[in-house]
Amino acid sequence: GQNIDQPTEMTATEGAIVQINCTYQTSGFNGLFWYQQHAGEAPTFLSYNVLDGLEEKGRFSSFLSRSKGYSYLLLKELQMKDSASYLCAVSYNQGGKLIFGQGTELSVKP
Amino acid sequence: DTEVTQTPKHLVMGMTNKKSLKCEQHMGHRAMYWYKQKAKKPPELMFVYSYEKLSINESVPSRFSPECPNSSLLNLHLHALQPEDSALYLCASSQEKASGRAGVKDTQYFGPGTRLTVL
Numbered sequence: 001g002q003n004i005d006q007p008t009e010m011t012a013t014e015g016a017i018v019q020i021n022c023t024y025q026t027s028g029f030n031g032l033f034w035y036q037q038h039a040g041e042a043p044t045f046l047s048y049n050v051l052d053g054l055e056e057k058g059r060f061s062s063f064l065s066r067s068k069g070y071s072y073l074l075l076k077e078l079q080m081k082d083s084a085s086y087l088c089a090v091s092y093n094q095g096g097k098l099i100f101g102q103g104t105e106l107s108v109k110p
Numbered sequence: 111d112t113e114v115t116q117t118p119k120h121l122v123m124g125m126t127n128k129k130s131l132k133c134e135q136h137m138g139h140r141a142m143y144w145y146k147q148k149a150k151k152p153p154e155l156m157f158v159y160s161y162e163k164l165s166i167n168e169s170v171p172s173r174f175s176p177e178c179p180n181s182s183l184l185n186l187h188l189h190a191l192q193p194e195d196s197a198l199y200l201c202a203s204s205q206e207k208a209s210g211r212a213g214v215k216d217t218q219y220f221g222p223g224t225r226l227t228v229l
Contacts, residue, residue, distance in 0.1 A: 031216065042200055042220040043153065087152055091216055097166065098218060100152035 002028075004101035006088050011107045017076050020104045022088030026069040030091040033098065034062050034073045037085045046073070046086075075106075083108045113137070114221035116201050122227045125191060131224045133184040133201030141165075141207040142184040143218060144176060145200040153200055153220075159184060160207040191228045198223045 005023045012018040024032070031050040035043035047055050049064035049071060061074040075082055088101040114135045123129050133142065141160045145153035158166035159178045173195075175187040184201055200223045205215040 033217065035220075040198075040225075042222050045217055045219060048217055089152075097155060097158070103150075103152055 002090065002092060002099050004088055004090055004099055006086075006101040006104045008102065009105045009107070011109060012075075012078055014078055014080060014108055014110050016078050017074065018078060018106065020073045020075075020086050020088075020106065022071045022073070022101055024069050024071070024088070024090045024099075024101075026066065028093040029066060029069075030093060032062075032064055032071050033089045033091070034060075034071075035087040035089060037087060037103070039084075043087055078108050080108050080110070082106065114201055114203055114219055116199075116221035116224050118224055119222065120225045120227075122229065123188065123191065124229050125193070127191075128187070128189045130188065131186040131199055131201075131226075133186075133203075133221055134182055135203040135219075135221075136182055137203065137205075137219070138181075139203035139205050139219075140181060141204045142178065143202040143204075144184070144186050145202065145220075147198045147200055147223070157186075158207060165207060188226075191226075193228050196226055196228045198225055 002025050033048045034046040036046050037043040047062040049062050052066055054063045059076045064071045085103040085105050087103045089098040117132045143158050144156040146156055147153045155168050156170045157176045162178045173190045177185040201221040202218040204218045
């Protein structure tokens, strides 16, 4: 199978930095996507990584190491509105499919 | 503009009813997707359309019937559903179906979803 693993829950403090990790099986890997999903809403696209390294977009950054089958999403200057589920999704050489991890529920506390 | 719209927002139906979910995008995307999402779970892929042709059917029961009338529209026809089919149904679109090198063309944009309750 193509398991995508990420922590189930994380808690962080407003204004802090949090890193959400994602590991995946490397065989047939095309690219990796991060989505944010607030309760009862649709997933919102945050970032994608195809090559190794760091992609930065404002307060959010995403890192990829293809050889290690590892990615992380870094959220800086946390705000209360960042409380949401963060989904790691991998595209494999199957054409058209995204394989989603179970999601990491992030709670930001004052 | 990365907007995908879905109607209705909420739907309650009985097990003998026939209803349809609608999805629309005007981004010129040629791949469209239906997902089912249960609470606290990730989205599960149901169907993929590429250039208005059904490309992937993830062994979905026949009580769910997709239709792609044109490149902007995607429907999901529902008939004789079961209470366990109650879920959030999400539509998504991307420029192209993933084809070897992920990137901007493969990025899927989701609609707001239809919250379906089957009584």
